[in-house]
Amino acid sequence: MDEDRQSEIRGAFDAAAADFAALGRYLWESIGAAAVAVAAPGPGERVLAACCGTGASAMPSARLVGHDGLVDAVDTSGPMIDQLRRLAADLPQLRAHRADVTTWAAKGYDVVQSALGIFFFPDMTAGTDHLISRARPGGRAVFTIWRGESMAAAGRHLGRAIAEATNTPPPAPRPPHLVDQVNQAGSYADWLTERGLVDVDVTELDATTLIGSGRRAT
Numbered sequence: 001m002d003e004d005r006q007s008e009i010r011g012a013f014d015a016a017a018a019d020f021a022a023l024g025r026y027l028w029e030s031i032g033a034a035a036v037a038v039a040a041p042g043p044g045e046r047v048l049a050a051c052c053g054t055g056a057s058a059m060p061s062a063r064l065v066g067h068d069g070l071v072d073a074v075d076t077s078g079p080m081i082d083q084l085r086r087l088a089a090d091l092p093q094l095r096a097h098r099a100d101v102t103t104w105a106a107k108g109y110d111v112v113q114s115a116l117g118i119f120f121f122p123d124m125t126a127g128t129d130h131l132i133s134r135a136r137p138g139g140r141a142v143f144t145i146w147r148g149e150s151m152a153a154a155g156r157h158l159g160r161a162i163a164e165a166t167n168t169p170p171p172a173p174r175p176p177h178l179v180d181q182v183n184q185a186g187s188y189a190d191w192l193t194e195r196g197l198v199d200v201d202v203t204e205l206d207a208t209t210l211i212g213s214g215r216r217a218t
């Protein structure tokens with residue numbers, strides 16, 4: 001993925017931060033809660049919440065690890081991190097960082113999780129491998145992606161509707177992406193297994209979302 005596309009994605013999330021938190025109740029929070037139920041962080045554990053946005057999965061994880069645990073919540077978008085700091089003011093065990101998580105240095109986490117984030121990495125495979133390497137041996141990794149065409153189709157319809165309403169040309173189709181090849185339960189499980197995870201499992205959350213999980217080999 002080129003640098004222009006990366007800065008386009010960053011700009012979109014910076015601009016969306018306030019609406020993103022408001023949308024959470026209807027969209028991100030239920031997906032985040034389901035992903036956290038799979039990751040199941042326990043009291044005192046250390047969690048890396050990658051691509052945390054405004055905290056739909058980072059905050060429930062912070063509640064579960066409690067005051068003796070730690071959640072490092074990482075996002076490249078400053079406005080997302082600002083919102084998260086405001087929303088998580090009563091969760092001192094959650095530390096929000098503005099950073100590129102594909103170069104995050106700390107490691108040894110009990111849980112590494114990313115809800116709807118890994119397909120934004122410039123190299124989805126290398127970025128996900130880096131996240132897995134941040135887990136301790138035997139630690140859990142939980143990565144949520146859109147299932148099938150669910151979000152791509154919604155984006156296309158929205159783009160066409162906006163173009164029609166504003167009398168502007170419809171947006172160019174999104175270029176092909178690795179996620180298009182691994183967005184079904186079986187292919188996603190295979191791809192996660194290729195990443196070196198063991199005990200891989202994929203939970204289908206309704207028609208829209210896949211929650212992939214596994215443990216880093218010991």
Ligand SMILES: C[S@@+](CC[C@H](N)C(=O)[O-])C[C@H]1O[C@@H](n2cnc3c(N)ncnc32)[C@H](O)[C@@H]1O
Nearest residue numbers: 013028051052053056075076077100101115120
């Ligand atoms: C769709 S949002 C998901 C947010 C959150 N996990 C949730 O479920 O509400 C994707 C997030 O990934 C972040 N992101 C994309 N690439 C990133 C990277 N390399 N490092 C950290 N965050 C990244 C974006 O800024 C955005 O906030």
